[in-house]
Amino acid sequence: IMGSNYSPIALNIFIQDNVLVTYHHQTLESLNKVVYKYMNTLDAELDCADVVILILDMMVDKYFNFVYALEDSVYHFEDRHVDDRFNKMVMDSVFKLRSDLIKVKRVLFPMQELIDTMKQNGDLIIDNKHSLYIQHIDDHLIKQRNIIRTAQEMTNEIRENFESYTSFRMNSIMQVLTLVSVIFSPLTFIAGIYGMNFVNMPALHLHYGYYICLAVMFVIAVVLIIFFRRKKWF
Structure with missing residues (x-):
């Protein structure tokens, strides 16, 4: 995910023997951290599976920045006064927020499918250490998806309240x-x-x-x- 507009960035990873190749159109901060922090150590015990798991772990951890930012925005609307919340400009912001939630959700689901495939396939799980790391990533993804799901439900409630308020005002x-x-x-x-x-x-x-x-x-x-x-x- 990149920028305040939550644009998704595709990352392709190819593994063969002990060679790992990544392909992406933009610079990925998570990938650079892995390169600078782990690849320069020249650790002989570091294999391709370790690198892939570290990349995924850092990417998923970075998702928390976007997920928590969206969650704070939703709570901000909930804390606003009713009269302020039901004006057109605020509701436009709510609809924009719902769109951002959908964008992040579209990123989380493919990542969740990838982790599930890794858990079921077992090609990258060589020992218990890999299994624990993958489970750690899976736990973070589940938490993020739950936050996004709750935020979507709250925005739906705000929209329904706005529609009810508009209908009541029109009837009056x-x-x-x-x-x-x-x-x-x-x-x-x-x-x-x-x-x-x-x-x-x-x-x-x-x-x-x-x-x-x-x-x-x-x-x-x-x-x-x-x-x-x-x-x-x-």
């Missing part, structure tokens, strides 16, 4: 708009009747007809609001 807005339209429906009806161009209409020529009409409309609106409040519709 629609409820208010519906009540407003219901309140204005009788008022619009009265205004529509007295807006017709008939000459002979009741109370059309009253001196205080306009104010009486406004008062009636106001009373209707207040009565509807009180009715809705008693029904606890808002």
Whole structure:
């Protein structure tokens, strides 16, 4: 894994007799550590199996940096206030985080398959020392996968909470708009009747007809609001 965008890097290893060849497109820090720390010792007891296991061990240990960073990011979102967590910018970050979790997961699974193959095949396991090292790597991979799985579940919960919050907020807005339209429906009806161009209409020529009409409309609106409040519709 390379960089903050969690880009995977392919590492090919070829072993024949006592010769080991690695092929990769970019510099791998884990591989360089093995070269500088172990290859320069000229240890006669160091064989290809030892080198491969050391490379895998250092690579898997380096995965913890990315796994723990993603875990901290997930807990950061969980600790945020609800109002802050449910804005669009934060949710975009959550979706980006879910994408990064998937990228790391796609790296862990092939590595897990490789370790499982090594445990079952036994070509590289010459003695108990190799078996213990491989089991050590396997334990680290299991721990990392569990962390990623938990982080994915937490991001799914954040997404579901966001969808529930958005749905609840939309329903609340629609409820208010519906009540407003219901309140204005009788008022619009009265205004529509007295807006017709008939000459002979009741109370059309009253001196205080306009104010009486406004008062009636106001009373209707207040009565509807009180009715809705008693029904606890808002």
